[in-house]
Every structure is written in structure tokens, then in C-alpha cells.
Amino acid sequence: MSPGCFPAFPEDRRRSMSRQPSFTYSEWSDAREEDLFELEAVPETPVFDCFADTKAETDPVTLTVKQVGLQERRGSNVSLTLDMCTPGCTEPYGALLSPGEQSARDHLLKASNVLSAEQLRTRALDDAALQAEFFETPMNFADPKEYDYPGVVRKNRYKTLVPNPRSRVCLKATDRDDFLSTYINANYMRGYGGEEKVYIATQGPTVNTVSDFWRMVWQECSPVIVMLTNVEEKNEKCTEYWPEDGVTYDGIEISVTRLIRADDYRLRIFALKVGTFLDTYILRLYWYTSWPDQKTPDKAPPLLELVLEVEEVRLRAPPKSGPVIVHCSAGIGRTGCFIATTILCKQLKNEGVVDILKTMCQLRLDRGGMIQTPEQYQFVHHVLSLYEKKLSCSVEE
Template identity: 35%
Template sequence: MLISQCEVIVIIIADSSVLKTVFKSLDVTTSVLHHFSVWSCRNLKILEKDILSFLFQALPACPIQATCEAASKEENKEKNRYVNILPYDHSRVHLTPVEGVPDSDYINASFINGYQEKNKFIAAQGPKEETVNDFWRMIWEQNTATIVMVTNLKERKECKCAQYWPDQGCWTYGNIRVSVEDVTVLVDYTVRKFCIQQVGDMTNRKPQRLITQFHFTSWPDFGVPFTPIGMLKFLKKVKACNPQYAGAIVVHCSAGVGRTGTFVVIDAMLDMMHTERKVDVYGFVSRIRAQRCQMVQTDMQYVFIYQALLEHYLYGDTELEVTSLETHLQKIYNKIPGTSNNGLEEEFKKLTSIKIQNDKMRTGNLPANMKKNRVLQIIPYEFNRVIIPVKRGEENTDYVNASFIDGYRQKDSYIASQGPLLHTIEDFWRMIWEWKSCSIVMLTELEERGQEKCAQYWPSDGLVSYGDITVELKKEEECESYTVRDLLVTNTRENKSRQIRQFHFHGWPEVGIPSDGKGMISIIAAVQKQQQQSGNHPITVHCSAGAGRTGTFCALSTVLERVKAEGILDVFQTVKSLRLQRPHMVQTLEQYEFCYKVVQEYIDAFSDYANFNLAYLKAGMLEVLDSNLVPSLTCLTKVSNFCVLKKVDVHLFLI
């Protein structure tokens, strides 16, 4: 194992005595220990499997002698979700006692320090039905403005947390009235805004307060998230939202130690990284375990912390506000000193360096399925491959070369598929039927440069049958850059029919990329409009191999939806996420650059008309066009003081 020193940022992982114990088992020489007590992020991939689990086991369960007398009282035992997760007396949160109610000052929650901020967090268990009122009392008394929830209400059919908020309207919990003001659902998390107010004595009523709950929904029932990207985005939102004047941020999962501790440690270590250019995960976890037991509960969570820090170190914050995109593009076309590449090329080089997990493609590589793959380098991963029903009496018939892909607002928004081969057309339609996909986006011609790119899987007229599936062409309409085909698809075995709409894009040349983004923006808008009418089932997207053009479409659709909603884009992380879900998504530097250019073109569609003032629109003094065509006021505020385009111009450019 070769360990080298870090140039800029280091990871302090333990004191030398712990390191010696660990390294002895790993055959690492003592001379390495003598010279290096810190480790570079570049070596984290080496450290990850070989050392981090050892370090986790070496963590002290509790570095101090602490008591849990309040939590252990008979009156309080029912308030604890788990008998072995109890707050220490010295760090527990004290509620204001309720007159006449013994031990009403108790809640299973502990103050936790941040990087340089005392009691920045309150780590709490997920409320039980009988402690929801106490939970809201704590929120009120501690002047909390932000709640971070890192569990789902139920996992593996087991209740992990009582729902302590109303789905809509308002509800009163004890003496706190909670009303839902807004809910935003995104792919990895949901943001809920509540207005809370004390009820009771009208003469001494306190003013209303706004509470924001960030609910991370992508933590799997077992283990840790597949990638830390979603958690880092989530944490950034929490940091940006929490007001300076507010009290402690309340963080809870189910027990309030494992995922809760993981969130707290990542937050603190990112702060330390920015301030000192180093982090001390081992030391920080040891310290917060003196405030609440078992903070960071498993070695997988401990490793996940390092993965998140490594992700941030290697790639940084790549989010951009739309107003800064033009400047960013100018910057990334400049050569990077000491290299022959410009910034754009370096970005794409980082993407191509992501290792393809060939060992995670078992089903696609089975001998019976190899002939079903158009390109042997592009095979779906096991964790998100699209599974179709097994044909009765036939083995290996659940495979199709297609992957579920996450979108901006929900998981599995897309099915990224290869263009069907002649002998896989039936499987393609079985997939469409099974997953209720009502929109198909085709990004290739049937033949390009004299080679077949996709078998024709629909009839030119009339109807055609593929096994139990019958497809009938009902209508065909030519648009400027694509053809729309309305297909009636019938499952003869189930005796049911569905309307499917295919969008066949003709604007992609046989070589290279489209000359401009107008056609791509237009087809994305048409597909999203179709989705609103047909429901939120997956959009099936395919080119030939189901990676290059397919990835570009999925990336642009996701990025433009976020631009519309937030006025923010992150092309790099969007493409990185796609490549983690399917090999070679956005396959070439040209396609990657095209993503940036299309987004800029989308934004420029507004800036050409930037002589309007947003205030006039808010005052109702300008004609407001179709709301589906105009981004939100939040987005417009970030773009500029412009707002409405003439309808003839808008429909070509805006989603």
C-alpha cells in the first residue's frame, strides 16, 4: 500500500496508537506511521475498505462517565423509542415543566455541538405517538426554525417515526397549532414549510413562526445511500435555509443516533474543511458520543461520511445560479495552467474517470442475455435494471437492456433503453406495458450511416402484434424537429388497451450534435406536457445504445426542470448521477458541452426580452401567458427583471 502526503487537504483519522494497531494488521511499515499522522483525500479510496471499519471499531462508546437517570425513570420509559438509546443527563434537552404533570420536562433529545458552535444541533429520536406534543413544545421552546428528518415514517413495514405534522390544513398538538404552508417534493428529499403558533391564553399569545422541515427520503431501509450526492445537496439546502437568529437545528431519524449522527458529522467536517483545510472525523465522532450515545451507529455510516467528504473534496460545489452560467462558460473554455485541457475538458475528464462497475451487471452478462444487448459495453446495473415478467415456462425472460433513471422530482422518472433489436421488440413492448410508460422518446433514425440503429417497433399503418402485445398506429403528426405518433397498445391476454405517444426526434445529425438547442427544448416541453396529462409513470427514452443521446436528453430534461423551479443548475452532478445509474450516459465531450449550450439558450430566451420589470407582473399589469410555459417568479427573480414573452416565441423555448 503506497501512502503519500497531501498537498492541500488532509484527513486526520486517529492518534498514532490506534493507527499502529490498524496498520499492523494491514502490514504497513512503522516508517509510514512516523512520517504521516494525516492522510490525503486522494488516498481515501485506499483507506476506505482497509482501515475505516477498523477505526470505527476503535471509537469509544462513551468517552466520559455519563448518567441517564432522567431517561431511566419509570415515568419516562414509555417516552423512549428504544430502551438502549437514552439521552445523558448532562446534555439532554429540558422542557419547561407542565404544572401538575410529573417529569414533563423530559424528552429523548440531546444537545450536540457543531464544528465551532456549541449546541448547534438537537439530536432527537423520531417522535412516538405519545411524544408528538412534547416534540412541538421542544421546537417552540428552543426557538428552532429548521427540522431535519432522516428517516421515512415506515421502513421494512416497521414504524420508525410518528407523523407529527398534518398532510394539509392545520392541527393542534398540545398547545402548538401547526399549519402546512407549502410542500415541495424532490427526488431525494421533501421540503415542508409549517407555520406554528401557541394556542391558549389569548392575552399572551406569541406571534407565529415559520418552521422548515427537510425530510431526506432517499436513505435506504438497509445500509446507506448508494451515492453521497443527494445528501450533500440536501445538507447545502439546510445550511442555506436555517436563519442566523434561530435556535438549534433539530435532527432526527428513528433512534436519533445513526443517520442523525452521520448528518451532524458531515455538516461539521465540511465546516472544518473550509476553515482549516483538514477534517478530523475520528475525533469529532468521539466528542459527540460524549453528548449522545452511539452517534454514528455503524461502520457503513462511518465510511459514508468519508465518501461524502471525498465527493466534496474532489468535485466541490458545482451548482450555478442561472445568472452566472454565461460567466462560468467563458471561464471553463480557458486553458488550465499546466495542462493541455480547458475547464470543460477537465470537467468531462472527471466524469469519464468514474469507474464502470462491470461486476454489477450480472444479469445482462448471462449467456442467454448477451444476444439481447446491442452494445456489449452498455449493460444495465443490477440495482436499477428494468425487470419484466418472466414468460411462463421460459427461463431468463425477465431481462431487457434498460435502466431506471432518477429525475428532478422523483425516482425512476425515466427508463433509459437501447433501441430494440428485431428479436427484442416484444420485450420492449412488454416493458412499456408492465411499467405503464405512456411516453416514448426516440432519438435516433432507424438507420444512420448505412447501419441499423434501431428496429422499427411500431407499424407504418394498421396494426402489428408482438406476442401478447398489439400495437396500432392511430395518428401521426409532423412537427418542426420531431414526429408525434399516437399508438394504441393492447394486451390481448389482459384484454386491456392504453394510449402511448411516441416522440421521434429528427434533429440529431448522424455525426456530432444538433446545431442548436431549439428542437431539444421543444421536444422536452412536449414530453413534459404529455406527462402532466397521462400521469407520472416513467418516460421511456432510447437512442441506439441507450446512453449517449439518451443520457443527454435525460440530463437536459432534469436540468431544465430545476432551472424552471429554482433558477439553479448543476450540469456536472446531473451527468455524474446519470453515469452512476447507467454506463456512458452523455457519452462524448460534444454531448456534455451541448447540455451547457442548450441551458444557456433556454436562459437567453428570456434575456432577449429583459425590458420588463417583475413588479409589473406581480401587480397584474402585464398579460400572463400559460403558466406551463413561464418559469416560477422565484426563477425569474434570479434570472433578471424580465418575465413574459410573446406566446409565439415562448412555446419554442420554455417548458
């Protein structure tokens, strides 16, 4: 029995500093240093996580948002909402959108900047242009008041960050009237060419949501989890939700079959099983450990290698496998960079051009705040430049 045949689970910113990024190009193992773009070394630049120090105990209904700067005025807080609809609905109530919200939605639907290989190289080095483009793009965060249900606040790692309603993942439950049992802070994300439900972007699980996370993994039959945060980065960013040997969550038996340690990530392979079903469902967890807290990675090649490996595993997965689950802590910054890079590598390989702006907008339509800072936005451009160089070298050979 293939994994896709398994039944559903039975209970069924603050403003960023305007400085150059902290990363530099590094050579691939088979490339000469002079073949790659060179950047002068610069001091490490902090990338602020606007949710990093936010406590989750406060009821979101009582929240107030203060005006703090350009990014917020551009829609980086809860003021820009794509779908003002009941959580779980699949169609937006367009009539309820305010003029500002409608304007933000229109911007995200129409914004585009197609770059050829040569234009990509130039654009990646234009810090001012990229920052201007980033701040012109609405964040499209959902309003926490959309989720005015008892107990929901305890399931959000950060009190102001909730899933955009139209694309949120709904957990299956025996009692559909029990909203809390269906809720998880996660969104389905479209992939290359607008393909539906290729990824799930979610927050790092908390102690309160570990069981919900594994219910989602089983329900969606996800072949891969990509974790882009450490457990502790000054404070807790993600609880250690995986077992060292084996564990059972809500009837889902999870056992570790293999652990592989690479230079920049750890790969755990799990076997999942529910009840008396004889077949097991194989899951891979890539834990990328080389993305420093409050920075962009110092090197682009390791992240690019992971992006390409995960995509290859996804393509080899059984036909009925579900979305790849990607998370950091809040599930928007590093998560957004990873998903965007995966989509854009495919576009560059297939079309010879990339539209990084349009891809970021597509991601933010599905989950607010994806690609959280201008430094991360510039880093995505650099990773794509590196991949374009890699493709060019392959063609020449």
C-alpha cells in the same frame, strides 16, 4: 379503466476530440437575434460513439479491455461498477467494491457545481473547464461479467454496454428462474429532486428485443417514448420496432391512431390493448430526427422545444402512468443529454440555479456513461443557457 389499472403482462471511447462543438445558438421565433448569445461558426466536430462499431456476437465473459486513454483511466469502460451484486438485487454489496470502484462511487455521490444564471452563461463558453470537469467524472459502466447468463449477449446491442444491476428494469415473467425472460438492457432513471423512476434509459431495440421492448412499455405503463436516433447511421442504430398500421407482440395489440409530422420530429400516437380488456392505453412516440450521427445538434431550440413538450405531456398523463422511455442507439449519449436537460430545465425554473455536474453524476449512478462525450456535456450547458434566456425574456414581458 385507467392505464395504470392494467395488469402486468401475463408472462409476467474512444477518446473524444478536444475541439469546439458543432452547434450554434439559433433564435426562437419570438426573440431577436441580438438577444441571444452568439458563437462563431466552426467546422462540424465529430462526436464519436464508442460503441458504434462494436459487434454484439461475442460472449462478454471473454472480453478484454485495453487501456486507450484518459477517459478510460477515469472510468469510462467496464472498470467502474456501482453495484457488484446479483442482477435484479436492490441493495449493493458495498464490501465487494474495490478501492477504485468505491472512490468512483463517492465521486459521483458528492460532485457538485451549482451555477447561477450569470455563471451558467460564462461556463457554457469555457470549453477547457467543461472538458476537464467531464473527464474528471467517472463513467461508471457496469461489468458485462455481471451478466454471465446464456443468451444474454444476444439481447445487448453493444457487447460492452450492459445495464447497471441495481437500477435495471426487470421484465415480469411466469418463470422467475428464467433470467433471460426478465432481462432487457434498460435502467430506471431518477428525475428532478431524486424522484424515483421518472425515466427509463434503454438501448435502441434490436430484432431480438422488439417483443421485450413492448413488454416493458406495457408493464411500465409508459405514456411517452422518445427516440433520438435514426434507424440507419452508417450502420443500424435501431430496428424499426413500431408498426405502420397495427401489429401484435406477445399478446399486446398495438395500433397506430395518428401520425403528426413536425419540422424536427415525427409523433406517432398508439393505442395498446391486451386480451379482452375494453379500455386502451394511449402511448406517444416522439421520433426526433434532427440529431446528426456523431455530432451534437446544429440548433439548440428544436431540442429544447421537444424537451418542454414531452415534460408537459408527462405531467398531463393519467396519475398511474409510468416512466418516460428514452433511447438512442446505445442509450447513454443522446439519451443522457435529453434526460439531463429535462431535469435541469425544471431545476432552473424552480430554483433559479442549475447543477449540471451533479445531474450528470446522478444519471451515471443509475446507468453508466450517461452524457457520453465532452461535446455533449458542453451542449447541455448551451441548451440550459438558452432556456435561461427564454425564462428571463418571459419575466421581462
